Amino acid sequence: MAENSGVSFIRNKTGNTSTNNSWREALDAPDSSRFTRIILAQGFDEPLGMAILPNNDVLLAERKGSVKIYNRKTKQVKTISNFNVFSGIEDGLLGIAIDPNFSKNRWIYFYYALAGDLSVNRLSRFELLGDALVQNSEKVLLEIPTQRKYCCHSAGYISFDSNGLLYLSTGDNTNAEETEGYTPVDERPGRALADDQATAANTNDLRGKILRIKPLDNGTYAIPQGNLFPPGNPKARPEIYIMGSRNPYRFSIDRKNSYLYWGDVGPDTKVMGDEGELMSYDEINQARKPGFYGWPYFLGNNQAFPKYDFETKTLGPKKNPANPVNDSPNNTGERVLPPAQAAMIWYGKKSSKNFPLLGNGGASAMVGPVYYTDLFPNAPYKLPSYYNGKLFIYEWIRGWIMAVSLDKNGNYLSMEPFLEHLKFKAPVDMQFGNDGALYVLEYGTNWFSKNMDAKLVRIEYQEGNRNPVAEIQTDKQYGASPFSVQFSGNKSIDHDREDKLFYIWNIDNKEFKGAIVNYTFTKVGAHTVALTVTDNKGGRGMASTQVFAGNTPPDVQIETSSNRSFYWDNSLLDYNVLVKDKEESAINPERIKVTFGYLPRGKDVAVILTQNQDAGNFNYLKGQQLTATLDCKSCHSVDRASVGPTYLAISERYSGKQGALTYLADKIIQGGSGVWGERAMIPHPELPKSDAEEIVNYIFSLTDKSGGKRKLKDEIVLKDHIGKGIEGLYLLNATYTDQGANGIEPLQSRDYITLRNPFVQAEDFDEGNVRLGTITTDFLTYATSINHNSFIRFNSIDLRNVRQLKYRVRAQSGGVIEVHHGNKNGPLISSIKIPSRIAGSQAHWTEIIADLKETRGVQDLYFVFTDESGKKNLFDIDWIYFGNTTL
The missing domain is CATH 2.60.120.260 (Galactose-binding domain-like)
Known part of the structure; x- marks a missing residue:
């Protein structure tokens, strides 16, 4: 194994890499009930980064250009600026950080893709006055030329070390969609944009790097000592600290020893690695000094890719990590590169033999901060000493957070899940505030979209008396104005059972006390209701919800003279669906959907009703559930644009074609590319063929126009159950979606009848x-x-x-x-x-x-x-x- 900037490894019995940990004091892991996750705000439009101000207000950057601020006192979010950005491909407003002397100079740094014909990404400094960004205060520190023809990899994270040096990550900005299962090293004429040797492995290009500079007061920057290349070399940029990165999306700098940690999002390849696994590795890297980290020649623990010739379609020799050479005609920098450095942690799509806790499936490795207890001496929510010196890493796709233990020299020891009972929706940034709390920004479920589950959360730890966990219940969420609602906090709990709880509500900027509050909203629109639960020892928990005045849910009823509980052989079910809506003078029958079906497994009825499925499509439930539990949703959705094609588009292209079921099932298992662009699809070699076919059948069902849809009034002879046992159910399901009213979103209501065996x-x-x-x-x-x-x-x-x-x-x-x-x-x-x-x-x-x-x-x-x-x-x-x- 090649040296990793001085990081040494020893194999331990559990399969993790480890060194002697006798230096670390043995401490018990803290009780998870002492952590409280508080949702501060949600509903963002592609949040990518945050900057926590000294007073613990939070600035947030959204990819399409909006800058927002969360006010910790008012608990409100407002937009303070809108950048004019190029937001195609993965570009946009990418990074945000405050100056180390922010309390005095009020400077904020942004990294963004400049809109217009000039293809550059810009690092600029602005001034914040109050909570307003002064647009004409911009000082442009650095502009990096980019290409905007092909996707992908922009990175763009910004952070400062304890010495006031600014670090900026940049993606390789190379065509990642035409690699033919190898790495992008296409040296054919006219293919420079598909050659990572022109960017990540080029000493004279700032892409595929982590840069380190010293911002100066006049809006320029200096080159600090100790970067990878000194100033004065026309073939090497002195701003480079780390090179050979594909997409170093998130990084952090240890505040005590200045070690740099970053997650590098890996490729989808068909090259088999040293450990019998595809070399589609994501990496967690550590750099104690500047260096070359391998891409596009090496991944993981310096496993080498063969040189693929895109002209002849043949494989050439692998490069030597101790002496890598960049002979590409697209290279404008030094030919001989620094020795390649191995990753500290690496993992692919399958469960890793070296790091089994990391799971399997799609991946996007991220790195958070290293935690030190003494940096937060009086902070109310600081983590316990158990986490002292541990590095926090996290996963955009898999949704976990891990705490990584290091020895006193910074060598990897082990890792463990952090807040394993919580699931995060594409965590995209993670920082500690001055209050000691861990702030986590979640991108949300769907790519390139505004998501209601895109949120800013604060993780608080409480020693001694534990904070109550606040929970709000309402008797209704939508209604016509005036709208009367009962709010209850009685489901709130305190893990210290002897504590007495007190309830304070904030509704329309009015304060109420008590576990139950009744309130009438007279203004149409969305209303945020906040509950603070305190105990008699000073602990407190918070929760919020929204109610909407101005649109009443439709009233859907199924009338029948038949039995509503049982079916018998060849018995008759008659029905008539009636719909009323307070805000609509006439009901559009096209918006009423009636479905009916027999479910051989009666337990499936709960899935259909809770996941809004059609009764007539029960045969596809397993496939639908598989798409939800596997990593499919990371790249696909039913009808919303994402990284991969929508399920509807796939169904429209393939449904009904001969051989399509087998073709798509094989593609799910084996992976592939080239049909919807060259972005590779992740293989699932461990998935049984029958399960892959269930997924395909579910996708095909989405364009089945009948979908089990029935008349609004009808009679049905019940005979589908005959000869099929006694566990099945019939489900008659009627839904109506209104058109929305008074700015409130459309609402759906349902009525249903389930009939079971007598x-x-x-x-x-x-x-x-x-x-x-x-x-x-x-x-x-x-x-x-x-x-x-x-x-x-x-x-x-x-x-x-x-x-x-x-x-x-x-x-x-x-x-x-x-x-x-x-x-x-x-x-x-x-x-x-x-x-x-x-x-x-x-x-x-x-x-x-x-x-x-x-x-x-x-x-x-x-x-x-x-x-x-x-x-x-x-x-x-x-x-x-x-x-x-x-x-």
């Missing part, structure tokens, strides 16, 4: 005080330990058209089964005596029929078991059959 297993009761017995040889589960006054309850049962009940029972001491409607002491609608078992005889199962009074309405149904003598163990019950004819 054979109801006794053990499936919703509430009861009996026990369950099993006979493993018969795969039988039943209700047992039934005593006098025992009961079981089934929720929301419709007895319309039910004539008789049949029980499968096994007698013991005998008793009576009573059926009560509505509650345990409600109307008695059926009763049957179960004779006692003859003494000495063997208990056996038998079926017994009970009459049922005609009953209408959906009510809870109570089966109450009695015996006048108060005996125990009356009988066992296997199932109950609800018959629509005389049995």
Whole structure:
């Protein structure tokens, strides 16, 4: 293994790289309940970076050019500037940082792609007066020529070290979509934009680098001592500190020893690495001094790529990491490069043998700060000493944060999950504030989009008394103006159970106290409601929600004269869908969607209803669930533009074509490129072929125009279940989406009917005080330990058209089964005596029929078991059959 700027490695038993850690004091990991995640603001449009001010207000930069500020006192966000940027490809407003002397000079630095015909990315300084950015105060420190013809890799992160030196990361800015599964080293004439040897491996180009400069008061900069190349060399830029990076998207500088850490987002290749895995590595790097970090010749622990000849389609020799040479005709810098340095951590699409905690799937490696307890001596939310000296790394795609332990010399020891119980939506920046809290900026689910889950959060740690965890519940979220809402904080908790909680609400800039507050909104629009929960020891937790006055959810109802609980062979379901909407004088029937289907697995109904699926498309649920649990959503969505094509576009191109199912399933497993551009698709070699086909079938279903859609009024003969067991359900689902009103988004409401098999297993009761017995040889589960006054309850049962009940029972001491409607002491609608078992005889199962009074309405149904003598163990019950004819 090549030397990594002096970082040495030892293999330990767990498969991680490690060194002796006896120098570190053994401390217990802190209880996760002592961490509180507070959402400060959300709904951003591609937030890429933040700068935390000394007073813990937060500046935020959005890629399309907006600069916003979060005010910690008012808890409000406002836009303070809009940069005119080129926001094509991955460019835009990329970086933001405050000057180390910000409290005195109010200087802020931005890195952005200049709009217009001049293809440059610019590093500039501005002045902030109050919370307004002075546009004419711009001082241009540096401009970096770029190409805007091909995607990708802009990087653009800015940060200062403890010596006042500014670091700026730049992407390789090379055509990443036509690599044919290799690295972009295309030396053919006219292909310079596809040759990373012209950028990342070029000592005379500022792209694919991390630069280090000393900003001066007059708006220029000086070259600090110790960069990779000294001034005066016409073939090497002195601003370069690190070269050979592909997309060094996020980095940090250790505030004590100035070690530089960065995540480098890796390629998708078909080249097999030394460890039997594709060399599609993302890297976490450490630099204790300037150096060349390998790209596009080496990745990971200096594993080398073969030289691919794009003209002849042949592979040449690999380069030597100890003596790399850049012979590209597109190279304008030095031919002989510094020795390549290995990554500290590297991982591909599969689970890493060296770093197994990092998971698998798509990847975008990011680096956060190194934490030191003594840098936050009086900070209220500082992390415990357990994290002293640990490096925080995180993942845009996989959503985790890891704490990396280093020895006293900075060598890698181990890593562990941080806040493993939380999932972050594409974390894109991470910094500590002066209050000791960890601030995390989340980009959100969909690429190149405004996302409601794009948010700024603050992670607080509390020693001693733990902060309450605030939670808001509302009885409704939308309604016409005036709009009355009840807010409750009763679900808020305090892990210190003896603490007493106090509730303070902020609604329309008015303060209210108490766990429950009723409020009427008279102004249409969105209203933010904030709750602060404090305890009697000074702890506090915060939560917020939004309610919307001006649009009432539609009223959707399914009317039927049929039974709403059960189906029988060839029985009839009639229905009529009715819709009302307070803000709409006329209902557009085209906006009403009625679907119907039989679900062989009844449990799938919850998925359909919670994920807004169609009842007629139940066959594609597994495929839909696979797209949600794999890394598919990182690059694709149903209908919103992202890195890869939408599912709708894929379906429109391939659905119905011969061989398309096999072709696309193989592509999911093997990966590929060239159809929707040259950006490679991540392979999934561990995915079974059957699962890949489920995904493809789900995608094809999206352009099925029928989608199970039915008339608003109809009759259906129920026969799809025949011969398919008793676990299935029918689902009739009606939805209506209104057109929005008073600036409030369109709202959707639904009504649905689920019909289940009339054979109801006794053990499936919703509430009861009996026990369950099993006979493993018969795969039988039943209700047992039934005593006098025992009961079981089934929720929301419709007895319309039910004539008789049949029980499968096994007698013991005998008793009576009573059926009560509505509650345990409600109307008695059926009763049957179960004779006692003859003494000495063997208990056996038998079926017994009970009459049922005609009953209408959906009510809870109570089966109450009695015996006048108060005996125990009356009988066992296997199932109950609800018959629509005389049995």
